[in-house]
Amino acid sequence: MTARLVSVAAVLAGVAASLALVRGGYTVPDELVAPTLVLSLAVAWSFVGVGLVARRRRPDSRTGVLMVVFGFAWLARFVVAVDTTPAFVAGVLLGSVALSVFVQLLVTFPTGRTESTAQRVLVGVGWLLSVPLDAVFLAVGAQRGRGDGPPPNGLVITPSGGEFRPDVVDLTVQAVVVVLLMSVLVSVWLRWRASGPAARRALTPGLVGGTIVVGTLLVERTAILLLLPPSAGVWLAWSAQVVLVVWPAALLLGLLRSRLDRSGVGRLVVELGGAGAGVGTDTAPEHLRSVVARTLHDPTVELVHRLPGTEDYVDPAGARVEVGSRAVTFLERDGEPIAALLHDPALTAEPDLVEAVAAGAGLALENERLHAEVRHQLREVRASRARLVEAADAARRRVERDLHDGAQQRLVAVGLALRLARNESSDQLDALLAEAADELTAALAELRELARGIYPPLLTDGGLAPALLSLAERAPLPVVLTDVPADRPPETVERTCYFVVSEALTNAAKHAAATKVEVSVVPEGDGLRVEVVDDGLGGADADGSGLRGLADRVAALGGSLRVESPAGRGTRVTASVPCG
Amino acid sequence: MRVIVADDAVLFRVGVARLLADAGIEVTAEVGDAEALLAAVRADPPDAVVVDIRMPPTHTTEGLDAARTLAAEHPGVGVLVLSAHVEPHYALALVESDTGGAGYLLKERVADVEELTDALRRVAAGGVVVDPSVVAQLVGRRRVRNPVDALSDRERDVLAVMAEGRSNHGIGERLHLSEKTVEAYARSAFTKLGLHAAPDDNRRVLAVLAYLRA
Numbered sequence: 001m002t003a004r005l006v007s008v009a010a011v012l013a014g015v016a017a018s019l020a021l022v023r024g025g026y027t028v029p030d031e032l033v034a035p036t037l038v039l040s041l042a043v044a045w046s047f048v049g050v051g052l053v054a055r056r057r058r059p060d061s062r063t064g065v066l067m068v069v070f071g072f073a074w075l076a077r078f079v080v081a082v083d084t085t086p087a088f089v090a091g092v093l094l095g096s097v098a099l100s101v102f103v104q105l106l107v108t109f110p111t112g113r114t115e116s117t118a119q120r121v122l123v124g125v126g127w128l129l130s131v132p133l134d135a136v137f138l139a140v141g142a143q144r145g146r147g148d149g150p151p152p153n154g155l156v157i158t159p160s161g162g163e164f165r166p167d168v169v170d171l172t173v174q175a176v177v178v179v180l181l182m183s184v185l186v187s188v189w190l191r192w193r194a195s196g197p198a199a200r201r202a203l204t205p206g207l208v209g210g211t212i213v214v215g216t217l218l219v220e221r222t223a224i225l226l227l228l229p230p231s232a233g234v235w236l237a238w239s240a241q242v243v244l245v246v247w248p249a250a251l252l253l254g255l256l257r258s259r260l261d262r263s264g265v266g267r268l269v270v271e272l273g274g275a276g277a278g279v280g281t282d283t284a285p286e287h288l289r290s291v292v293a294r295t296l297h298d299p300t301v302e303l304v305h306r307l308p309g310t311e312d313y314v315d316p317a318g319a320r321v322e323v324g325s326r327a328v329t330f331l332e333r334d335g336e337p338i339a340a341l342l343h344d345p346a347l348t349a350e351p352d353l354v355e356a357v358a359a360g361a362g363l364a365l366e367n368e369r370l371h372a373e374v375r376h377q378l379r380e381v382r383a384s385r386a387r388l389v390e391a392a393d394a395a396r397r398r399v400e401r402d403l404h405d406g407a408q409q410r411l412v413a414v415g416l417a418l419r420l421a422r423n424e425s426s427d428q429l430d431a432l433l434a435e436a437a438d439e440l441t442a443a444l445a446e447l448r449e450l451a452r453g454i455y456p457p458l459l460t461d462g463g464l465a466p467a468l469l470s471l472a473e474r475a476p477l478p479v480v481l482t483d484v485p486a487d488r489p490p491e492t493v494e495r496t497c498y499f500v501v502s503e504a505l506t507n508a509a510k511h512a513a514a515t516k517v518e519v520s521v522v523p524e525g526d527g528l529r530v531e532v533v534d535d536g537l538g539g540a541d542a543d544g545s546g547l548r549g550l551a552d553r554v555a556a557l558g559g560s561l562r563v564e565s566p567a568g569r570g571t572r573v574t575a576s577v578p579c580g
Numbered sequence: 581m582r583v584i585v586a587d588d589a590v591l592f593r594v595g596v597a598r599l600l601a602d603a604g605i606e607v608t609a610e611v612g613d614a615e616a617l618l619a620a621v622r623a624d625p626p627d628a629v630v631v632d633i634r635m636p637p638t639h640t641t642e643g644l645d646a647a648r649t650l651a652a653e654h655p656g657v658g659v660l661v662l663s664a665h666v667e668p669h670y671a672l673a674l675v676e677s678d679t680g681g682a683g684y685l686l687k688e689r690v691a692d693v694e695e696l697t698d699a700l701r702r703v704a705a706g707g708v709v710v711d712p713s714v715v716a717q718l719v720g721r722r723r724v725r726n727p728v729d730a731l732s733d734r735e736r737d738v739l740a741v742m743a744e745g746r747s748n749h750g751i752g753e754r755l756h757l758s759e760k761t762v763e764a765y766a767r768s769a770f771t772k773l774g775l776h777a778a779p780d781d782n783r784r785v786l787a788v789l790a791y792l793r794a
Contacts, residue, residue, distance in 0.1 A: 435690065458665070461640055461670075469669070470667055473718065475722060476728075
């Protein structure tokens with residue numbers, strides 16, 4: 001409805017402008033009337049018409065409104081063609097509004113809103129140079145143009161009289177305009193350079209057109225400053241107007257580019273389902289990413305997947321990724337984020353498009369997410385397997401060393417003592433034999449502890465309760481067993497629970513300087529939860545070899561190990577071990 | 581005294597039999613596993629048996645299982661289990677299951693033939709024997725509030741030797757005290773720990789062991 005009113009107003013304004021030019025009272029060379037009218041109406045109606053389309057298609061952007069305003073401002077210049085004093089005053093005042101709107105349009109494209117201080121300064125200067133400056137111009141002495149010959153301000157493009165000499169005021173104003181236009185160009189192309197590919201796609205058509213217009217204007221203005229032949233200025237002014245007719249289409253193209261991309265979403269779905277998608281193969285993640293990147297016109301797009309039950313995201317290779325370093329669109333399933341698209345911040349202005357792409361890629365994403373999860377688990381499993389092998393090797397080395405340094409040495413000593421005994425007299429013999437017996441006793445005790453440390457037979461025979469009690473009895477610090485299940489879980493679970501307690505007790509005694517440890521094993525879900533809490537120094541290193549090995553052992557059964565060890569507040573080792 | 585020796589390690593078995601024979605004990609049979617032991621006992625019940633805790637087929641606790649069977653079938657036969665493990669759990673399981681004579685000794689004790697024959701005599705007479713290492717582990721356990729700390733050195737010594745299965749007379753001999761003195765220490769230790777005097781020596785041992793395990 002409003003659009004229709006605006007269209008009617010634009011037509012009426014066009015007719016009024018034509019009448020003003022033809023019947024305004026000034027003499028206009030006949031051969032210039034038609035081209036002037038055609039070009040001016042073309043520029044004005046092009047801006048209003050395309051502006052209305054832009055406003056309807058992109059209501060979030062003010063560019064459409066600015067285009068409509070520009071169209072009317074362009075026609076308003078014709079007021080000056082009416083030969084009365086009020087019309088002259090109004091015409092002069094309105095004459096440069098179009099320039100201010102033009103500056104605002106170009107600087108704020110495509111949102112139509114000023115978003116930075118630089119933009120605000122440029123737009124402000126643009127407006128200061130129109131109405132306020134024109135008012136000064138009127139006051140200082142614009143009268144010279146009135147009444148003789150064609151109307152001023154380049155409404156009708158024609159060579160000025162050969163005797164025209166710009167004065168200081170003219171030169172100053174033109175210089176300021178030139179500086180403003182150059183600043184606009186610089187600002188706009190700086191913005192373009194700083195944009196990502198997706199934003200550039202929207203910016204480029206409008207900026208190229210705007211640059212041509214401004215460039216032409218610049219040369220034209222500089223021509224006046226440089227006192228180039230007036231004919232050059234005429235030619236440039238005509239060109240600028242021709243470009244202005246086409247420019248709204250370029251602006252609209254930029255505004256709608258992302259809209260046009262909607263059709264790309266359909267293509268995306270087809271491509272993802274088609275041959276070459278290779279779901280589940282190594283190339284699938286890159287294929288999915290590249291199709292999404294192509295559809296969003298953002299080659300830097302990254303697809304990351306959430307590890308279930310955590311806040312961590314991983315890339316298709318399974319490596320952790322920090323989200324939040326770029327613009328993020330989360331993909332949710334049942335209200336839970338399952339993945340995220342990391343993309344160009346410019347695309348946040350296009351949430352519909354990003355979501356449409358996400359929905360189109362949804363199935364493939366879910367599939368891909370599962371694969372990423374599996375690959376992540378595989379990496380963990382590989383790492384943990386490597387550590388298990390290492391731990392086993394280390395244990396073997398330790399056993400070998402203990403045997404060498406301990407039991408074996410003692411047995412050698414016994415052999416030596418017995419050999420010596422053969423040659424000795426009886427009283428020395430007694431002493432040597434006693435020594436041999438002592439060595440033997442010590443060797444046996446060491447062997448016993450060694451064997452027990454490698455594997456406690458009581459665990460297999462009696463289960464967790466007696467085995468943990470036995471651990472508690474020989475621990476070098478007080479151990480309180482609060483809860484231990486009487487029934488027996490599977491052997492692997494029993495062993496894992498036992499070694500968790502054993503290792504945690506060793507740590508508490510060796511490193512934590514604890515005075516007391518509490519141990520409990522309680523049912524949890526279909527498994528067991530083991531807790532070992534000491535009152536020691538805390539600060540235990542969960543990645544130390546002992547605890548890391550425990551975590552691997554627990555993880556091998558599908559469980560998890562947690563170590564809380566704040567400095568000065570004891571250590572709590574918790575293992576959840578499923579029985580399934 | 582007539583004894584059967586059961587151990588799958590031939591050298592060890594023959595050595596023990598030889599030691600016992602030298603000490604004047606009659607070894608009526610030497611067997612290599614629990615099955616053979618039970619058969620031998622059924623055929624000709626001895627006064628006591630010496631049995632290894634680990635024997636074929638699983639090499640875990642066959643000796644304990646055999647002891648349980650013997651306790652049911654032949655309560656009059658004392659069972660001395662030789663073990664490589666300092667595990668109160670096994671010792672208690674043995675003496676609890678056997679109302680007759682039962683003993684749990686570390687294997688290396690056989691080097692002291694007097695200790696071995698003494699233990700055999702005690703189990704043959706229906707008494708209880710618990711290896712000193714096992715008792716030491718129980719008495720030495722670290723606790724947050726250890727009631728054993730309230731005992732005097734003498735009282736603790738008496739309690740430990742008592743837990744090995746000795747009568748007041750035996751304790752007195754070991755610690756070079758008169759039986760009366762032992763009785764007095766035992767009574768004050770029991771009072772401090774809140775234990776009730778048991779009607780016989782075996783139950784007294786069990787009560788002390790159970791108390792120390794708790």
